[in-house]
Amino acid sequence: MTIAVSTLAPIGENRPGAEWWRSAVIYQVYPRSFADANGDGMGDLAGVTAHLDDLVSLGVDAIWLSPFYPSPQNDAGYDVADYCDVDPRFGTLADFDRMLYAAHDRGIRVVVDLVPNHSSSEHEWFQAALAAGPGSPERARYLFRDGKGEHGELPPNNWVSVFGGPGWTRVPEADGTPGQWYLHLFDVTQPDFDWTNPEVHEFFKNVLRFWLDRGVDGFRVDVAHGLAKDGELPDTIISDDPSMGGGEHVAPYWGQEPVHDIYREWNAVLREYDGDRALCAEAWLPTVDETALWVRSDEMHQAFNFPYLTTKWDADDLREVISESLRAYPAVGAPATWVLSNHDVIRHATRLALTADTPRDGGIGPRTEARPIPGLGQRRARAATTLMLALPGSAYLYQGEELGLPEAVDLTDDVRQDPTWFRTNGEKYGRDGCRVPLPWTADAPAFGFNDTGASWLPQPDEWARFARDAQEDDPASTLWLYRTLLANRRQYGLGAGSIEWLSGYPSDVIAVRNGDVTVVVNLGSEPVVLPAGTLVVASEPLAGGALPADTAVWLLAG
Numbered sequence: 001m002t003i004a005v006s007t008l009a010p011i012g013e014n015r016p017g018a019e020w021w022r023s024a025v026i027y028q029v030y031p032r033s034f035a036d037a038n039g040d041g042m043g044d045l046a047g048v049t050a051h052l053d054d055l056v057s058l059g060v061d062a063i064w065l066s067p068f069y070p071s072p073q074n075d076a077g078y079d080v081a082d083y084c085d086v087d088p089r090f091g092t093l094a095d096f097d098r099m100l101y102a103a104h105d106r107g108i109r110v111v112v113d114l115v116p117n118h119s120s121s122e123h124e125w126f127q128a129a130l131a132a133g134p135g136s137p138e139r140a141r142y143l144f145r146d147g148k149g150e151h152g153e154l155p156p157n158n159w160v161s162v163f164g165g166p167g168w169t170r171v172p173e174a175d176g177t178p179g180q181w182y183l184h185l186f187d188v189t190q191p192d193f194d195w196t197n198p199e200v201h202e203f204f205k206n207v208l209r210f211w212l213d214r215g216v217d218g219f220r221v222d223v224a225h226g227l228a229k230d231g232e233l234p235d236t237i238i239s240d241d242p243s244m245g246g247g248e249h250v251a252p253y254w255g256q257e258p259v260h261d262i263y264r265e266w267n268a269v270l271r272e273y274d275g276d277r278a279l280c281a282e283a284w285l286p287t288v289d290e291t292a293l294w295v296r297s298d299e300m301h302q303a304f305n306f307p308y309l310t311t312k313w314d315a316d317d318l319r320e321v322i323s324e325s326l327r328a329y330p331a332v333g334a335p336a337t338w339v340l341s342n343h344d345v346i347r348h349a350t351r352l353a354l355t356a357d358t359p360r361d362g363g364i365g366p367r368t369e370a371r372p373i374p375g376l377g378q379r380r381a382r383a384a385t386t387l388m389l390a391l392p393g394s395a396y397l398y399q400g401e402e403l404g405l406p407e408a409v410d411l412t413d414d415v416r417q418d419p420t421w422f423r424t425n426g427e428k429y430g431r432d433g434c435r436v437p438l439p440w441t442a443d444a445p446a447f448g449f450n451d452t453g454a455s456w457l458p459q460p461d462e463w464a465r466f467a468r469d470a471q472e473d474d475p476a477s478t479l480w481l482y483r484t485l486l487a488n489r490r491q492y493g494l495g496a497g498s499i500e501w502l503s504g505y506p507s508d509v510i511a512v513r514n515g516d517v518t519v520v521v522n523l524g525s526e527p528v529v530l531p532a533g534t535l536v537v538a539s540e541p542l543a544g545g546a547l548p549a550d551t552a553v554w555l556l557a558g
């Protein structure tokens with residue numbers, strides 16, 4: 001069956017300055033865990049198509065799909081073996097086309113994930129590199145190097161894998177003797193490309209065109225800060241000098257200048273196409289100002305605002321990161337973006353109220369000191385989202401947050417799948433807890449994730465109460481809150497607005513006006529008196545007209 005390529009009729013005018021991605025709410029679909037049409041326990045593209053109407057009723061503008069490409073799934077699909085196909089576990093290219101057509105038909109744009117820092121070791125290029133041997137053009141597509149030491153028995157430098165353990169692995173040569181080393185900043189099955197090689201540039205431009213020709217609206221670019229390495233491959237410095245990051249690794253592979261030329265090239269590829277296609281950088285950089293370098297006018301269009309995601313539930317800190325974001329991104333012509341959860345971090349309904357600090361990527365499990373404080377995280381999460389969706393720019397939601405889903409904190413060791421868990425020998429639980437399949441129906445096998453009850457990660461029993469059908473008709477539910485926020489964000493044009501800080505509130509209260517809407521968020525412990533006005537939405541019931549702790553409200557001027 002042939003499906004016509006579909007491109008979406010423009011939302012709004014799409015003139016410069018008003019492109020869809022400047023104000024869109026983009027919902028992250030994690031295909032493994034969204035909906036499973038064939039019942040094998042892993043979600044699929046047909047499952048996404050089947051639930052598009054639920055996303056329309058939620059009120060999002062676009063979806064971003066995490067990888068669905070052929071992959072051995074050693075890093076949940078971020079180990080790509082073929083960039084221009086669909087893994088049979090997720091369906092076929094025809095399923096993709098059907099999903100894209102159905103999404104566009106409903107006014108929903110589709111962003112796909114691009115993984116250009118590394119491929120899977122099962123990619124034909126890497127297999128050819130192993131077979132071809134040192135000095136070959138095949139090896140020159142990756143970062144193969146001779147080792148140090150008398151017999152090359154030491155790795156070329158001290159770089160480590162983000163998932164734990166060394167960043168280099170030695171391969172046997174054709175005669176069986178120990179040979180060269182290759183770099184993998186992530187899992188051993190994720191060899192890094194050599195982006196000084198023009199062939200790699202050509203390859204990825206063609207990958208972009210493959211998906212643009214099919215009609216996608218953009219790309220989320222994985223590890224966008226990591227593609228270019230310092231060509232000398234110097235050791236990572238671990239410094240206590242605060243000016244060098246204070247105890248942090250000063251890594252000669254994050255944020256290297258030549259990476260920006262790659263995005264200038266890609267920006268030009270996107271401009272070959274109509275309809276405002278967009279690139280979004282996944283770049284974990286410490287400050288908003290550094291992140292803004294990825295969205296200069298001839299580079300990417302958006303970058304995830306991870307400094308915002310990592311900000312604690314603290315009024316001063318939030319005021320600062322919001323001000324910084326609304327200064328730094330527009331200064332280079334880009335929208336600010338906002339995000340609170342994704343498939344790599346502890347869900348914000350849990351993260352915002354823990355009994356102890358915990359590293360971002362460490363996860364939570366039965367033996368971690370950090371445990372959720374019952375109820376408080378969810379309350380704060382609802383308030384945090386109520387603030388986020390009032391801010392101008394583009395906002396990202398992670399599947400399941402509209403249900404108030406917490407992190408699954410009691411997964412047992414035997415079900416864990418994240419390479420972080422294996423490469424740190426269980427020292428870090430990793431990210432499985434935010435990746436558990438969604439509950440759709442309280443009273444059904446696998447809570448309606450599929451018909452068979454199979455689930456690649458077990459769903460906690462208590463998730464019946466988070467199931468979508470249990471919230472559908474409950475105005476007090478998180479689902480209703482999200483729908484109400486998204487409908488009003490659209491109605492009052494908040495995504496394209498601008499904010500004014502309001503004074504006269506206690507220091508632990510955030511108060512801003514965006515157009516007609518006044519937003520007040522109480523991060524303190526005492527109730528706050530609200531100004532006169534008509535209530536649009538509140539994250540919790542108000543107490544006699546006052547705003548309780550850990551609650552946010554939108555009001556129209558009275």
Ligand code: NOJ
Binds near residue numbers: 075078079115282
């Ligand atoms: C970032 C992705 O979001 C994460 O899930 C993945 O493990 C790494 N990049 C490596 O691709």
